[in-house]
Amino acid sequence: MSDLTEFIAGLPKAELHVHHVGSASPRIVAELAARHPDSPVPKDPEEVAAFFTFRDFAHFVEVYIAVVSLIKDAEDVRLLTYEVARDMARQNIRYAELTVTPHTSVMRGIPDVAFMEAIEDARTGAERDLGVVLRWCFDIPGELGLPAAEETARLACDLRPDGLVAFGLGGPEIGWPRPQFKPYFDRAIAEGLHSVPHAGETTGPQTIWDALRELRAERVGHGTSAVRDPELLAYLAEHRIPLEVCPTSNVATRAVPSLEEHPLRQMVDAGVLVTINSDDPPMFGTDLNTEYGVAARLLGLDAAGVAALAKNAVDVSFMDAAGKARLAAEIDAHLATWPG
Secondary structure, eight states: OOHHHHHHHOOOOEEEETTGGOOHHHHHHHHHHOOTTTSHHHHHHHHHHHHHHOOOEEEEHHHHHHHTTOOSSHHHHHHHHHHHHHHHHHHHEEEEEEEEEEHHHHHHTTHHHHHHHHHHHHHHHHHHHHHHHHEEEEEGGGGGHHHHHHHHHHHHHSSSSEEEEEEEEESSOTTTOGGGGGHHHHHHHHTTTTEOEEHHHHHHHHHHHHHHHHHHSSEEEGGGGGGGGGHHHHHHHHHOOOEEEEEHHHHTTSSOOGGGGOOOHHHHHHOEEEEOOSSSTGTTOOHHHHHHHHHHHHOOOOHHHHHHHHHHHHHSSSSSSHHHHHHHHHHHHHHTTTOO
C-alpha cells in the first residue's frame, strides 16, 4: 500500500453521491439471494462478483434490475441499508447522503410506511453500532416519467422520514428534459428539502442550466459536460454550486472515454467546487477510497490536498453545523498525525 493509499484508507470521509441499491456489494447481494432461493442471482459472493462483470451498459442495467428484484420486503430493505453502512464504516466513511428510490420498492409491493420504517431502523442502527451517519436523498426514477415524480414527491413530503434531507432526479437524461420535473421539485423545496438532481452526465451543458434554473439545484450530480460551457463553469464557481464527481462511474457509463480524459482537472482549474463520490461502487468495481486515489492522481494531490478535497464534501453536505465541525476536525487530526 502506498503512503497516499494508506492515508486515504484512514481518512474520515463524507460521501454525497452514492446510490442505495447501487451500493449492494457481492457480499450483500449473496445475503439477499440466500433469503430468496427462487432468485436467479448467485448466492455465493465470488459468483456474484463474476455476475457483476459488465459486458456493456445494457448489461449493467440488466444486473441492476436483477439486484432490485431481490428487494421483496421491508426486511430486505433494512438488511440492504444496514449492510451498506457496514461497508461504508470499513472505508472510514462517517457520513453519507444515500440516494434512495422509494418509488421502485413501493411499486414492487412493499408498503410505503414499512419501507420508511425499514430505512429509518437501519439508519439509527448504523449510527449506534457503526458510527456511520446516514441521511436520505429521495430521487425520481426519471425514466418512469411524471407519475413516478408525483409518487416520489408524495413519499418525500407526506411520509417524510427523519433522515430525509434532499430530493433528486436520476435515470436517463436523453428524452427526459429536466424542466418537466419542476412542479415536484417546487413542492419538495417548499417542504424544506434540498435540490440535488443528476444533470449533464450523458447530455450537454443545457441540461445543467435547466437543473439550475428550473429545479433550483444546490448541487449537481455528475455535471461532466459543464466543461463544454465556460459561462456555466464560471457560474458554478461564482455561486459555489458543487459538482458531485464520480470518475470511475463516468468511464463505466461512457460519459467520458477514459480516466485520463476525465474533466475533473478542468473543473477544478475553473474554480468549481467538486466532491468525490463512488455512485454505484460495487457495480463499477470501485469504492470511495479508490475514487479518492483516482482524484489524487488526476489532480496531482498530496495528503494535504486529499484532506482538503474531503473537507469539500463536509462543507457542502446537508449536515448540521456541529456535525460539519466535528468531521472537519477529524480530517484535520488525521492529517496532523500523518508522518508524510
